[in-house]
Amino acid sequence: EDQVTQSPEALRLQEGESSSLNCSYTVSGLRGLFWYRQDPGKGPEFLFTLYSAGEEKEKERLKATLTKKESFLHITAPKPEDSATYLCAVHPMTTDSWGKFQFGAGTQVVVTP
Amino acid sequence: NAGVTQTPKFQVLKTGQSMTLQCAQDMNHNSMYWYRQDPGMGLRLIYYSASEGTTDKGEVPNGYNVSRLNKREFSLRLESAAPSQTSVYFCASSDLIRGRVNDDEAFFGQGTRLTVV
Numbered sequence: 001e002d003q004v005t006q007s008p009e010a011l012r013l014q015e016g017e018s019s020s021l022n023c024s025y026t027v028s029g030l031r032g033l034f035w036y037r038q039d040p041g042k043g044p045e046f047l048f049t050l051y052s053a054g055e056e057k058e059k060e061r062l063k064a065t066l067t068k069k070e071s072f073l074h075i076t077a078p079k080p081e082d083s084a085t086y087l088c089a090v091h092p093m094t095t096d097s098w099g100k101f102q103f104g105a106g107t108q109v110v111v112t113p
Numbered sequence: 114n115a116g117v118t119q120t121p122k123f124q125v126l127k128t129g130q131s132m133t134l135q136c137a138q139d140m141n142h143n144s145m146y147w148y149r150q151d152p153g154m155g156l157r158l159i160y161y162s163a164s165e166g167t168t169d170k171g172e173v174p175n176g177y178n179v180s181r182l183n184k185r186e187f188s189l190r191l192e193s194a195a196p197s198q199t200s201v202y203f204c205a206s207s208d209l210i211r212g213r214v215n216d217d218e219a220f221f222g223q224g225t226r227l228t229v230v
Contacts, residue, residue, distance in 0.1 A: 043203050043221030099163055103156040
């Protein structure tokens, strides 16, 4: 069964204290892995898509990487405005999984000044 | 450019009542989705529509029906609401097209907070 697990569940950081979030997945083939940011009371907002192992993408203080079993979202020198819940999702390769993205439970990040 | 618009934003229903959640997108996307989000469980797919006139069950379809009215609109109906359907519901759309890998990220609406008492 396809599964997406994010860790840790919650992360409290001091401003400037870099850290990494983990998304591990077990799927029968991977079409793509996605990272989203969700602020309280709002819908998820797209950050990155990764398609193959070894791929990396960056946006401001965020960098996403992908291996065959997991993805990391690195937050470098975070600021309070980086506080949010970060969601990971996978698009499995099987025929009957087309369009059926599977989400992890998310990591809630709080960055304090 | 409004993106994905959901109505209503909040709703309280009594057990057994019915209602329809509305969703519209203005990005000319082919694919549309309905998810529910519960604490500690992440987003779970209720239904997916690859194009106008087609729908497919997701992980948690029981108790729900959907209608892809046209390319823009995708509605979710609760025929007889139950307390277990208390949740936050999100509609999303993407330019996902079968056989093409890119442009498959989803754009989400602001959500509908539904409470069934």
